[in-house]
Amino acid sequence: DVKVTQSSRYLVKRTGEKVFLECVQDMDHENMFWYRQDPGLGLRLIYFSYDVKMKEKGDIPEGYSVSREKKERFSLILESASTNQTSMYLCASRRGTVNQPQHFGDGTRLSIL
Amino acid sequence: AQSVTQLGSHVSVSEGALVLLRCNYSSSVPPYLFWYVQYPNQGLQLLLKYTTGATLVKGINGFEAEFKKSETSFHLTKPSAHMSDAAEYFCAPSGAGSYQLTFGKGTKLSVIP
Numbered sequence: 481d482v483k484v485t486q487s488s489r490y491l492v493k494r495t496g497e498k499v500f501l502e503c504v505q506d507m508d509h510e511n512m513f514w515y516r517q518d519p520g521l522g523l524r525l526i527y528f529s530y531d532v533k534m535k536e537k538g539d540i541p542e543g544y545s546v547s548r549e550k551k552e553r554f555s556l557i558l559e560s561a562s563t564n565q566t567s568m569y570l571c572a573s574r575r576g577t578v579n580q581p582q583h584f585g586d587g588t589r590l591s592i593l
Numbered sequence: 594a595q596s597v598t599q600l601g602s603h604v605s606v607s608e609g610a611l612v613l614l615r616c617n618y619s620s621s622v623p624p625y626l627f628w629y630v631q632y633p634n635q636g637l638q639l640l641l642k643y644t645t646g647a648t649l650v651k652g653i654n655g656f657e658a659e660f661k662k663s664e665t666s667f668h669l670t671k672p673s674a675h676m677s678d679a680a681e682y683f684c685a686p687s688g689a690g691s692y693q694l695t696f697g698k699g700t701k702l703s704v705i706p
Contacts, residue, residue: 570636579645582627582639586636587634587635
């Protein structure tokens with residue numbers, strides 16, 4: 481089974497802090513994704529990566545950056561956290577063809593105080 | 594780009610009753626289609642997928658969905674609801690050649706004993 485592991489289930493940070501969310505997958509998948517999930521809005525794509533060191537902006541990239549130095553790891557960075565970034569963050573990975581499903585981690589519930 | 598509509602943000606059914614969750618997508622090109630389920634405090638889990646071939650797709654936990662190109666629909670059904678089916682369900686089409694899935698806003702299913 482594919483395993484996507486997010487480093488924290490719950491995280492509390494303060495406004496202005498630099499926040500790192502880590503995601504690791506164990507199935508040698510080419511594609512990785514970061515989403516945020518908010519009530520009534522569903523999942524919105526922040527960034528995705530189709531290969532090591534490659535990244536593309538999703539629908540809501542403002543205030544975020546990403547890093548993919550190794551194939552198995554995809555990091556989401558909040559450069560200067562703000563309260564409107566309080567949300568559930570979900571990481572996913574997928575084999576490199578679009579007819580394959582995405583596999584999700586359990587999510588990180590991030591609170592910015 | 595794909596867009597997707599899930600009719601009804603909340604659906605309640607009695608235990609043992611038919612479950613019907615509606616999904617309509619907009620695309621001039623037949624997409625790949627996925628249904629995901631999310632249990633409380635967990636990530637998304639793949640229920641079923643349509644890529645090519647048979648239009649009636651069977652998934653896990655007794656769910657199935659039918660791809661109807663003429664109606665641009667991919668509704669999810671289960672003949673008899675169980676208490677354990679209470680969760681949020683997401684429909685997600687993907688355009689051919691696109692890295693991205695477009696998620697619906699989700700339908701929260703409640704099962705009444």
